[in-house]
Amino acid sequence: MRIVVLVKAVPIVGNERLGDGFRVDRGSGLEPNGNDEYVLEAALKLTEAHGGEVTLLTMGPAAAADALRKGLAMGATRAVHVSDEALAGSCARATAEVLAAALRRLEYDLAFAGADTSDGQGGIVAAAIAARLGLPYLSYAAHIEPGADGATVRVHRLSPAGYDVLEAPMPALVMGTQVLGEPRYPSLRGIMQARGKETLTWSLADLGIDPARVGAAAATTRVLTAAPPPPRAGATIIRDAPDVAVERIVDFLAARSLV
Template identity: 45%
Template sequence: MPDMKVVVCAKQIPDPAAPPLIRPDTHTLDRTGKLILDDSDSYGVEMALQLAGGADDEVTLVSMAPNGETAGLRTALAMGATRAVLISDDALLGSDALGTAKVLAAAIRPIQPDLVIAATESTDGYTGTMPVQLAELLGLPSVTFAKGVAIDGSTVKVQRQTEAGYDDVECPLPAVVTVTAGVVEPRYPSFKGIMAARSKPIDVLTLADLGLAPADVGAAGARQEVTQVSEAEARTAGEIVEDDGEGAQRILAFLEQLKVI
Protein backbone atom coordinates (compact mmCIF):
# COMPACT_ATOMS: atom_id res chain seq x y z
CA MET A 1 0.00 0.00 0.00
CA PRO A 2 1.36 3.43 -0.92
CA ASP A 3 1.90 5.82 1.98
CA MET A 4 0.55 8.96 0.38
CA LYS A 5 -1.70 9.06 -2.64
CA VAL A 6 -1.88 12.32 -4.54
CA VAL A 7 -3.97 12.94 -7.63
CA VAL A 8 -3.03 15.79 -9.94
CA CYS A 9 -5.58 17.13 -12.42
CA ALA A 10 -3.53 17.59 -15.58
CA LYS A 11 -5.10 19.40 -18.51
CA GLN A 12 -3.78 18.91 -22.02
CA ILE A 13 -4.41 21.99 -24.12
CA PRO A 14 -3.66 23.41 -27.58
CA ASP A 15 -0.38 25.37 -27.51
CA PRO A 16 -1.46 28.73 -26.03
CA ALA A 17 1.31 30.48 -27.96
CA ALA A 18 -0.46 29.65 -31.24
CA PRO A 19 -3.54 31.63 -32.33
CA PRO A 20 -6.69 29.86 -31.02
CA LEU A 21 -8.72 27.88 -33.56
CA ILE A 22 -12.44 28.37 -32.98
CA ARG A 23 -14.84 25.76 -34.33
CA PRO A 24 -17.36 27.64 -36.50
CA ASP A 25 -20.21 25.26 -35.62
CA THR A 26 -20.02 25.32 -31.81
CA HIS A 27 -17.94 28.48 -31.25
CA THR A 28 -15.70 26.47 -28.95
CA LEU A 29 -11.95 25.96 -28.98
CA ASP A 30 -10.85 23.30 -31.45
CA ARG A 31 -8.98 20.73 -29.35
CA THR A 32 -8.47 18.10 -32.04
CA GLY A 33 -4.90 19.11 -32.90
CA LYS A 34 -1.70 18.48 -30.98
CA LEU A 35 -2.07 19.05 -27.24
CA ILE A 36 0.54 19.83 -24.60
CA LEU A 37 0.57 19.79 -20.79
CA ASP A 38 -0.95 23.06 -19.55
CA ASP A 39 1.95 24.97 -18.04
CA SER A 40 -0.32 25.86 -15.09
CA ASP A 41 -0.49 22.17 -14.23
CA SER A 42 3.29 21.67 -14.20
CA TYR A 43 3.29 23.46 -10.82
CA GLY A 44 0.74 21.02 -9.42
CA VAL A 45 2.73 18.06 -10.73
CA GLU A 46 5.90 19.41 -9.10
CA MET A 47 4.09 20.13 -5.84
CA ALA A 48 2.72 16.59 -5.79
CA LEU A 49 6.14 15.10 -6.47
CA GLN A 50 7.61 17.09 -3.59
CA LEU A 51 4.80 16.16 -1.17
CA ALA A 52 4.64 12.50 -2.20
CA GLY A 53 8.21 11.73 -3.15
CA GLY A 54 8.66 8.58 -1.04
CA ALA A 55 9.23 5.17 -2.56
CA ASP A 56 5.79 4.01 -1.45
CA ASP A 57 4.01 7.21 -2.39
CA GLU A 58 1.98 7.52 -5.56
CA VAL A 59 1.23 10.47 -7.82
CA THR A 60 -1.59 9.77 -10.27
CA LEU A 61 -2.41 12.14 -13.11
CA VAL A 62 -6.04 12.44 -14.15
CA SER A 63 -6.88 14.07 -17.45
CA MET A 64 -9.73 14.42 -19.92
CA ALA A 65 -8.85 14.97 -23.57
CA PRO A 66 -10.10 14.04 -27.05
CA ASN A 67 -8.60 11.40 -29.36
CA GLY A 68 -6.76 9.51 -26.63
CA GLU A 69 -4.20 12.32 -26.40
CA THR A 70 -1.32 11.48 -24.06
CA ALA A 71 1.49 13.85 -25.10
CA GLY A 72 0.98 16.16 -22.13
CA LEU A 73 0.61 13.25 -19.73
CA ARG A 74 3.92 11.81 -20.95
CA THR A 75 5.53 15.15 -20.06
CA ALA A 76 4.19 14.94 -16.50
CA LEU A 77 5.11 11.26 -16.23
CA ALA A 78 8.62 12.18 -17.34
CA MET A 79 8.74 14.68 -14.48
CA GLY A 80 8.18 11.74 -12.16
CA ALA A 81 4.45 11.01 -11.77
CA THR A 82 3.66 7.35 -11.18
CA ARG A 83 0.81 6.72 -13.58
CA ALA A 84 -2.06 8.40 -15.41
CA VAL A 85 -5.77 7.99 -16.01
CA LEU A 86 -7.10 9.50 -19.23
CA ILE A 87 -10.78 9.87 -19.98
CA SER A 88 -11.31 10.19 -23.70
CA ASP A 89 -14.71 9.93 -25.35
CA ASP A 90 -16.36 11.70 -28.29
CA ALA A 91 -19.40 12.37 -26.09
CA LEU A 92 -17.26 14.73 -23.98
CA LEU A 93 -16.99 17.30 -26.77
CA GLY A 94 -18.29 20.66 -25.52
CA SER A 95 -18.08 19.82 -21.82
CA ASP A 96 -18.03 22.82 -19.52
CA ALA A 97 -16.31 23.10 -16.13
CA LEU A 98 -19.11 21.30 -14.23
CA GLY A 99 -19.23 18.48 -16.78
CA THR A 100 -15.46 18.14 -16.55
CA ALA A 101 -15.67 18.04 -12.76
CA LYS A 102 -18.23 15.20 -12.97
CA VAL A 103 -15.95 13.18 -15.22
CA LEU A 104 -12.84 13.78 -13.13
CA ALA A 105 -14.75 13.04 -9.91
CA ALA A 106 -15.88 9.69 -11.28
CA ALA A 107 -12.31 8.83 -12.27
CA ILE A 108 -10.77 10.01 -8.98
CA ARG A 109 -13.27 8.47 -6.54
CA PRO A 110 -11.98 4.87 -6.81
CA ILE A 111 -8.39 6.05 -6.29
CA GLN A 112 -9.32 7.36 -2.81
CA PRO A 113 -6.52 9.93 -2.77
CA ASP A 114 -5.23 11.71 0.33
CA LEU A 115 -4.86 14.90 -1.66
CA VAL A 116 -6.10 16.20 -5.00
CA ILE A 117 -4.08 19.02 -6.56
CA ALA A 118 -5.21 21.21 -9.44
CA ALA A 119 -4.13 24.55 -10.92
CA THR A 120 -6.17 27.57 -9.81
CA GLU A 121 -7.28 27.81 -13.42
CA SER A 122 -6.35 26.44 -16.83
CA THR A 123 -4.53 28.57 -19.35
CA ASP A 124 -7.04 28.08 -22.15
CA GLY A 125 -10.44 28.23 -20.47
CA TYR A 126 -9.56 29.89 -17.14
CA THR A 127 -12.98 29.54 -15.54
CA GLY A 128 -11.30 28.82 -12.21
CA THR A 129 -14.33 26.92 -10.92
CA MET A 130 -13.62 23.29 -11.90
CA PRO A 131 -11.49 22.28 -8.87
CA VAL A 132 -14.07 23.52 -6.37
CA GLN A 133 -16.91 21.85 -8.29
CA LEU A 134 -14.79 18.69 -8.19
CA ALA A 135 -14.28 19.04 -4.43
CA GLU A 136 -18.03 19.39 -3.88
CA LEU A 137 -18.74 16.31 -6.02
CA LEU A 138 -16.08 14.32 -4.16
CA GLY A 139 -17.45 15.52 -0.82
CA LEU A 140 -14.09 17.02 0.15
CA PRO A 141 -13.04 20.33 1.70
CA SER A 142 -10.95 22.59 -0.52
CA VAL A 143 -8.35 25.32 -0.22
CA THR A 144 -7.81 27.41 -3.34
CA PHE A 145 -5.05 29.77 -4.48
CA ALA A 146 -2.23 28.13 -2.57
CA LYS A 147 1.12 29.85 -2.84
CA GLY A 148 2.63 27.42 -0.36
CA VAL A 149 1.62 23.87 0.59
CA ALA A 150 2.95 21.56 3.33
CA ILE A 151 1.68 18.30 4.79
CA ASP A 152 1.76 17.87 8.56
CA GLY A 153 0.47 14.43 9.52
CA SER A 154 -3.14 14.27 8.35
CA THR A 155 -3.39 18.03 7.82
CA VAL A 156 -2.53 20.15 4.79
CA LYS A 157 -1.19 23.61 5.63
CA VAL A 158 -1.65 26.21 2.93
CA GLN A 159 -0.67 29.80 2.42
CA ARG A 160 -3.72 31.03 0.54
CA GLN A 161 -3.54 34.24 -1.46
CA THR A 162 -6.01 36.98 -0.60
CA GLU A 163 -6.69 40.38 -2.14
CA ALA A 164 -4.46 42.06 0.46
CA GLY A 165 -1.85 39.40 1.21
CA TYR A 166 -2.31 35.81 2.30
CA ASP A 167 -3.97 33.65 4.95
CA ASP A 168 -2.57 30.60 6.71
CA VAL A 169 -5.16 27.85 6.26
CA GLU A 170 -5.22 24.37 7.78
CA CYS A 171 -7.40 21.62 6.42
CA PRO A 172 -7.70 17.93 7.32
CA LEU A 173 -6.96 15.40 4.57
CA PRO A 174 -8.32 14.23 2.24
CA ALA A 175 -8.78 17.59 0.53
CA VAL A 176 -8.58 19.43 -2.78
CA VAL A 177 -5.94 22.14 -3.07
CA THR A 178 -5.43 24.49 -6.02
CA VAL A 179 -1.98 25.91 -6.57
CA THR A 180 -0.81 29.09 -8.26
CA ALA A 181 2.11 29.38 -10.65
CA GLY A 182 5.09 30.13 -8.48
CA VAL A 183 4.15 27.75 -5.66
CA VAL A 184 7.18 25.69 -6.66
CA GLU A 185 9.62 25.68 -9.57
CA PRO A 186 8.68 22.79 -11.90
CA ARG A 187 11.58 20.49 -12.78
CA TYR A 188 12.50 19.79 -16.36
CA PRO A 189 12.07 16.15 -17.32
CA SER A 190 15.47 14.44 -17.44
CA PHE A 191 16.44 12.14 -20.29
CA LYS A 192 16.12 9.24 -17.87
CA GLY A 193 12.67 10.51 -16.87
CA ILE A 194 11.56 10.76 -20.49
CA MET A 195 12.71 7.20 -21.17
CA ALA A 196 11.01 5.91 -18.00
CA ALA A 197 7.75 7.70 -18.88
CA ARG A 198 7.38 5.64 -22.04
CA SER A 199 6.64 2.52 -20.03
CA LYS A 200 4.55 4.09 -17.27
CA PRO A 201 0.90 3.00 -17.31
CA ILE A 202 -1.85 5.21 -18.74
CA ASP A 203 -5.36 3.84 -18.27
CA VAL A 204 -7.68 5.12 -20.97
CA LEU A 205 -11.33 5.17 -19.92
CA THR A 206 -14.59 5.98 -21.68
CA LEU A 207 -17.76 7.50 -20.23
CA ALA A 208 -19.28 4.05 -20.03
CA ASP A 209 -16.31 2.83 -17.98
CA LEU A 210 -17.11 5.59 -15.48
CA GLY A 211 -20.83 4.89 -15.49
CA LEU A 212 -21.69 8.37 -16.70
CA ALA A 213 -24.46 9.17 -19.16
CA PRO A 214 -23.65 11.29 -22.24
CA ALA A 215 -26.51 13.66 -21.33
CA ASP A 216 -24.75 14.69 -18.10
CA VAL A 217 -21.58 15.86 -19.80
CA GLY A 218 -20.48 17.25 -23.15
CA ALA A 219 -22.46 19.96 -24.89
CA ALA A 220 -25.80 18.65 -23.61
CA GLY A 221 -24.68 18.71 -19.99
CA ALA A 222 -23.28 22.22 -20.36
CA ARG A 223 -26.80 23.59 -20.85
CA GLN A 224 -25.40 26.74 -22.41
CA GLU A 225 -24.66 27.96 -25.90
CA VAL A 226 -22.12 30.32 -27.28
CA THR A 227 -23.94 32.28 -29.96
CA GLN A 228 -21.02 34.25 -31.31
CA VAL A 229 -17.26 34.69 -30.97
CA SER A 230 -15.57 37.75 -32.36
CA GLU A 231 -12.18 39.33 -32.04
CA ALA A 232 -12.13 42.03 -29.40
CA GLU A 233 -11.72 45.58 -30.58
CA ALA A 234 -7.98 45.95 -30.79
CA ARG A 235 -6.24 48.87 -29.17
CA THR A 236 -4.11 50.54 -31.76
CA ALA A 237 -0.49 51.30 -31.14
CA GLY A 238 0.39 54.94 -30.62
CA GLU A 239 3.76 56.51 -31.05
CA ILE A 240 6.75 54.21 -30.61
CA VAL A 241 10.08 56.00 -30.27
CA GLU A 242 13.65 54.83 -29.74
CA ASP A 243 15.17 56.22 -26.56
CA ASP A 244 17.94 58.56 -27.65
CA GLY A 245 18.31 60.03 -24.17
CA GLU A 246 15.01 61.92 -24.47
CA GLY A 247 12.74 59.02 -23.47
CA ALA A 248 12.08 60.35 -19.97
CA GLN A 249 11.22 63.79 -21.38
CA ARG A 250 8.75 62.24 -23.82
CA ILE A 251 7.01 60.48 -20.92
CA LEU A 252 6.96 63.70 -18.87
CA ALA A 253 5.39 65.61 -21.77
CA PHE A 254 2.75 62.91 -22.20
CA LEU A 255 1.94 62.95 -18.46
CA GLU A 256 1.62 66.74 -18.60
CA GLN A 257 -0.68 66.53 -21.58
CA LEU A 258 -2.86 64.10 -19.62
CA LYS A 259 -2.75 66.52 -16.64
CA VAL A 260 -1.43 63.74 -14.41
CA ILE A 261 1.40 66.06 -13.36
Protein backbone atom coordinates in the same frame (compact mmCIF):
# COMPACT_ATOMS: atom_id res chain seq x y z
CA MET B 1 0.94 10.08 0.72
CA ARG B 2 -1.21 9.44 -2.35
CA ILE B 3 -1.74 12.48 -4.55
CA VAL B 4 -3.88 12.77 -7.67
CA VAL B 5 -2.94 15.67 -9.95
CA LEU B 6 -5.56 16.94 -12.39
CA VAL B 7 -3.95 17.83 -15.71
CA LYS B 8 -5.35 19.06 -19.00
CA ALA B 9 -4.12 19.07 -22.58
CA VAL B 10 -4.75 22.50 -24.11
CA PRO B 11 -4.14 23.97 -27.58
CA ILE B 12 -0.55 25.05 -28.10
CA VAL B 13 -0.24 28.68 -27.03
CA GLY B 14 -0.21 30.88 -30.12
CA ASN B 15 -1.89 28.18 -32.19
CA GLU B 16 -5.42 28.44 -30.75
CA ARG B 17 -8.35 28.17 -33.14
CA LEU B 18 -12.13 28.15 -32.78
CA GLY B 19 -14.30 25.53 -34.44
CA ASP B 20 -18.04 25.13 -34.83
CA GLY B 21 -20.13 26.89 -32.21
CA PHE B 22 -17.09 28.90 -31.05
CA ARG B 23 -15.71 25.76 -29.42
CA VAL B 24 -11.95 25.39 -29.02
CA ASP B 25 -10.46 23.36 -31.87
CA ARG B 26 -8.33 20.65 -30.27
CA GLY B 27 -7.15 19.23 -33.56
CA SER B 28 -4.43 21.83 -34.11
CA GLY B 29 -1.93 20.42 -31.61
CA LEU B 30 -2.08 20.06 -27.83
CA GLU B 31 0.35 20.62 -24.97
CA PRO B 32 0.15 20.26 -21.17
CA ASN B 33 -1.53 23.18 -19.44
CA GLY B 34 1.23 25.26 -17.90
CA ASN B 35 -0.39 25.88 -14.50
CA ASP B 36 -0.91 22.15 -13.97
CA GLU B 37 2.84 21.54 -14.10
CA TYR B 38 3.37 23.72 -11.01
CA VAL B 39 1.05 21.61 -8.87
CA LEU B 40 2.57 18.45 -10.32
CA GLU B 41 5.98 19.69 -9.22
CA ALA B 42 4.61 20.33 -5.72
CA ALA B 43 3.13 16.82 -5.63
CA LEU B 44 6.41 15.24 -6.72
CA LYS B 45 8.37 17.14 -4.06
CA LEU B 46 5.91 16.09 -1.35
CA THR B 47 6.13 12.41 -2.25
CA GLU B 48 9.92 12.59 -2.57
CA ALA B 49 10.11 14.06 0.94
CA HIS B 50 7.42 12.01 2.68
CA GLY B 51 6.94 8.94 0.49
CA GLY B 52 3.95 8.02 -1.60
CA GLU B 53 2.86 8.15 -5.22
CA VAL B 54 1.45 10.59 -7.76
CA THR B 55 -1.36 9.70 -10.15
CA LEU B 56 -2.22 11.93 -13.10
CA LEU B 57 -5.87 12.34 -14.11
CA THR B 58 -7.08 13.95 -17.32
CA MET B 59 -10.21 14.10 -19.45
CA GLY B 60 -9.98 14.68 -23.17
CA PRO B 61 -9.49 13.24 -26.64
CA ALA B 62 -6.87 10.64 -27.53
CA ALA B 63 -4.32 13.40 -28.18
CA ALA B 64 -4.56 14.42 -24.52
CA ALA B 65 -2.34 11.44 -23.74
CA ASP B 66 0.63 13.67 -24.62
CA ALA B 67 0.03 15.70 -21.46
CA LEU B 68 0.12 12.50 -19.45
CA ARG B 69 3.35 11.31 -21.05
CA LYS B 70 5.18 14.46 -20.02
CA GLY B 71 3.87 14.20 -16.47
CA LEU B 72 4.97 10.58 -16.27
CA ALA B 73 8.41 11.59 -17.54
CA MET B 74 8.59 14.26 -14.83
CA GLY B 75 8.13 11.52 -12.24
CA ALA B 76 4.45 10.67 -11.76
CA THR B 77 3.72 7.04 -10.90
CA ARG B 78 0.78 6.33 -13.21
CA ALA B 79 -1.91 8.05 -15.26
CA VAL B 80 -5.65 7.82 -15.82
CA HIS B 81 -7.17 9.11 -19.06
CA VAL B 82 -10.94 9.58 -19.27
CA SER B 83 -11.76 9.58 -22.97
CA ASP B 84 -15.09 9.20 -24.75
CA GLU B 85 -16.43 10.66 -27.99
CA ALA B 86 -19.54 11.83 -26.13
CA LEU B 87 -17.41 14.23 -24.04
CA ALA B 88 -16.69 16.61 -26.94
CA GLY B 89 -17.96 20.10 -26.14
CA SER B 90 -18.56 19.43 -22.44
CA CYS B 91 -18.98 22.46 -20.20
CA ALA B 92 -17.37 23.03 -16.79
CA ARG B 93 -20.31 21.40 -15.00
CA ALA B 94 -19.98 18.19 -17.01
CA THR B 95 -16.18 18.21 -16.71
CA ALA B 96 -16.44 18.44 -12.93
CA GLU B 97 -18.99 15.61 -12.85
CA VAL B 98 -16.77 13.31 -14.91
CA LEU B 99 -13.57 14.05 -13.01
CA ALA B 100 -15.35 13.68 -9.67
CA ALA B 101 -16.61 10.27 -10.78
CA ALA B 102 -13.06 9.29 -11.75
CA LEU B 103 -11.72 10.42 -8.37
CA ARG B 104 -14.29 8.23 -6.63
CA ARG B 105 -12.60 5.23 -8.24
CA LEU B 106 -9.15 6.24 -7.01
CA GLU B 107 -7.56 6.04 -3.57
CA TYR B 108 -5.95 9.34 -2.61
CA ASP B 109 -5.12 11.62 0.29
CA LEU B 110 -4.87 14.81 -1.74
CA ALA B 111 -5.96 16.02 -5.16
CA PHE B 112 -4.15 18.95 -6.77
CA ALA B 113 -5.35 21.27 -9.53
CA GLY B 114 -3.79 24.25 -11.30
CA ALA B 115 -5.21 27.76 -10.95
CA ASP B 116 -6.83 27.75 -14.40
CA THR B 117 -6.31 26.58 -17.96
CA SER B 118 -5.02 28.58 -20.90
CA ASP B 119 -7.99 27.64 -23.10
CA GLY B 120 -11.09 28.17 -20.95
CA GLN B 121 -9.57 30.29 -18.15
CA GLY B 122 -12.64 29.63 -16.02
CA GLY B 123 -10.85 28.40 -12.92
CA ILE B 124 -14.04 26.82 -11.50
CA VAL B 125 -13.72 23.10 -12.23
CA ALA B 126 -11.58 22.30 -9.17
CA ALA B 127 -14.04 23.97 -6.80
CA ALA B 128 -16.95 22.19 -8.49
CA ILE B 129 -15.21 18.82 -8.07
CA ALA B 130 -14.62 19.50 -4.37
CA ALA B 131 -18.28 20.45 -3.92
CA ARG B 132 -19.46 17.26 -5.62
CA LEU B 133 -17.22 15.07 -3.48
CA GLY B 134 -17.71 16.99 -0.24
CA LEU B 135 -13.97 17.66 0.04
CA PRO B 136 -12.29 20.57 1.82
CA TYR B 137 -11.14 23.02 -0.87
CA LEU B 138 -7.97 25.07 -0.32
CA SER B 139 -7.41 27.59 -3.10
CA TYR B 140 -4.47 29.65 -4.39
CA ALA B 141 -1.84 27.70 -2.48
CA ALA B 142 1.68 29.09 -2.54
CA HIS B 143 3.09 26.35 -0.29
CA ILE B 144 1.71 22.91 0.62
CA GLU B 145 2.84 20.67 3.47
CA PRO B 146 1.40 17.81 5.53
CA GLY B 147 0.05 18.68 8.95
CA ALA B 148 1.94 17.66 12.08
CA ASP B 149 -0.54 14.88 12.81
CA GLY B 150 -0.20 13.30 9.36
CA ALA B 151 -3.96 13.43 8.85
CA THR B 152 -4.23 17.03 7.70
CA VAL B 153 -2.81 19.25 4.98
CA ARG B 154 -1.54 22.78 5.57
CA VAL B 155 -1.51 25.46 2.89
CA HIS B 156 0.07 28.91 2.80
CA ARG B 157 -1.91 31.35 0.68
CA LEU B 158 -0.61 34.78 -0.31
CA SER B 159 -2.86 37.63 0.85
CA PRO B 160 -2.60 41.44 1.13
CA ALA B 161 -1.57 40.96 4.76
CA GLY B 162 1.15 38.41 3.97
CA TYR B 163 0.35 34.70 4.13
CA ASP B 164 -2.81 33.03 5.34
CA VAL B 165 -2.14 29.57 6.78
CA LEU B 166 -5.01 27.12 6.27
CA GLU B 167 -5.36 23.55 7.49
CA ALA B 168 -7.90 20.90 6.55
CA PRO B 169 -8.39 17.17 7.09
CA MET B 170 -7.46 14.80 4.30
CA PRO B 171 -8.67 13.89 1.77
CA ALA B 172 -8.78 17.43 0.42
CA LEU B 173 -8.50 19.23 -2.90
CA VAL B 174 -5.84 21.94 -3.26
CA MET B 175 -5.69 24.49 -6.07
CA GLY B 176 -2.15 25.80 -6.44
CA THR B 177 -0.42 28.76 -8.06
CA GLN B 178 2.87 29.29 -9.85
CA VAL B 179 4.42 30.44 -6.56
CA LEU B 180 4.72 26.75 -5.65
CA GLY B 181 7.93 26.52 -7.65
CA GLU B 182 9.30 26.09 -11.14
CA PRO B 183 8.44 22.71 -12.70
CA ARG B 184 11.33 20.39 -13.45
CA TYR B 185 12.27 19.32 -16.97
CA PRO B 186 11.85 15.63 -17.77
CA SER B 187 15.22 13.89 -17.80
CA LEU B 188 16.23 11.42 -20.50
CA ARG B 189 15.94 8.66 -17.90
CA GLY B 190 12.48 9.90 -16.93
CA ILE B 191 11.36 9.92 -20.56
CA MET B 192 12.53 6.34 -21.01
CA GLN B 193 10.89 5.19 -17.76
CA ALA B 194 7.59 6.85 -18.71
CA ARG B 195 7.15 4.36 -21.54
CA GLY B 196 6.75 1.53 -19.08
CA LYS B 197 4.42 3.26 -16.62
CA GLU B 198 0.77 2.33 -16.32
CA THR B 199 -1.83 4.43 -18.13
CA LEU B 200 -5.48 3.48 -17.63
CA THR B 201 -8.17 4.61 -20.08
CA TRP B 202 -11.71 4.94 -18.75
CA SER B 203 -14.90 5.58 -20.70
CA LEU B 204 -18.18 7.08 -19.51
CA ALA B 205 -19.51 3.53 -19.17
CA ASP B 206 -16.64 2.72 -16.80
CA LEU B 207 -17.66 5.69 -14.65
CA GLY B 208 -21.39 4.96 -14.82
CA ILE B 209 -22.22 8.30 -16.45
CA ASP B 210 -25.04 8.69 -18.96
CA PRO B 211 -23.63 10.20 -22.20
CA ALA B 212 -26.72 12.44 -22.34
CA ARG B 213 -25.35 14.36 -19.32
CA VAL B 214 -22.19 15.48 -21.10
CA GLY B 215 -21.11 16.95 -24.41
CA ALA B 216 -22.18 20.07 -26.28
CA ALA B 217 -25.89 19.22 -26.25
CA ALA B 218 -25.93 19.01 -22.44
CA ALA B 219 -23.78 22.09 -21.83
CA THR B 220 -25.26 24.53 -19.32
CA THR B 221 -23.07 27.36 -20.59
CA ARG B 222 -22.35 28.29 -24.19
CA VAL B 223 -20.14 30.81 -25.95
CA LEU B 224 -22.47 33.13 -27.86
CA THR B 225 -19.78 34.93 -29.82
CA ALA B 226 -16.02 35.30 -29.95
CA ALA B 227 -13.79 37.73 -31.80
CA PRO B 228 -10.19 38.91 -31.63
CA PRO B 229 -9.62 42.14 -29.68
CA PRO B 230 -9.71 45.32 -31.77
CA PRO B 231 -6.33 46.62 -32.91
CA ARG B 232 -4.74 49.17 -30.64
CA ALA B 233 -4.67 52.75 -31.81
CA GLY B 234 -1.33 54.22 -32.78
CA ALA B 235 0.71 55.75 -29.97
CA THR B 236 1.07 59.51 -29.57
CA ILE B 237 4.76 60.41 -29.40
CA ILE B 238 5.67 63.80 -27.95
CA ARG B 239 9.05 65.22 -28.93
CA ASP B 240 9.73 68.61 -27.36
CA ALA B 241 11.68 70.39 -24.66
CA PRO B 242 11.12 68.70 -21.28
CA ASP B 243 8.99 71.47 -19.76
CA VAL B 244 6.87 71.78 -22.90
CA ALA B 245 6.54 68.00 -23.21
CA VAL B 246 5.34 67.71 -19.60
CA GLU B 247 2.73 70.40 -20.18
CA ARG B 248 1.49 68.70 -23.32
CA ILE B 249 1.26 65.33 -21.55
CA VAL B 250 -0.74 66.87 -18.69
CA ASP B 251 -3.09 68.54 -21.18
CA PHE B 252 -3.46 65.22 -23.03
CA LEU B 253 -4.39 63.37 -19.83
CA ALA B 254 -6.66 66.14 -18.55
CA ALA B 255 -8.61 66.16 -21.81
CA ARG B 256 -9.42 62.51 -21.19
CA SER B 257 -10.23 62.98 -17.48
CA LEU B 258 -7.24 60.83 -16.51
CA VAL B 259 -5.81 63.38 -14.05
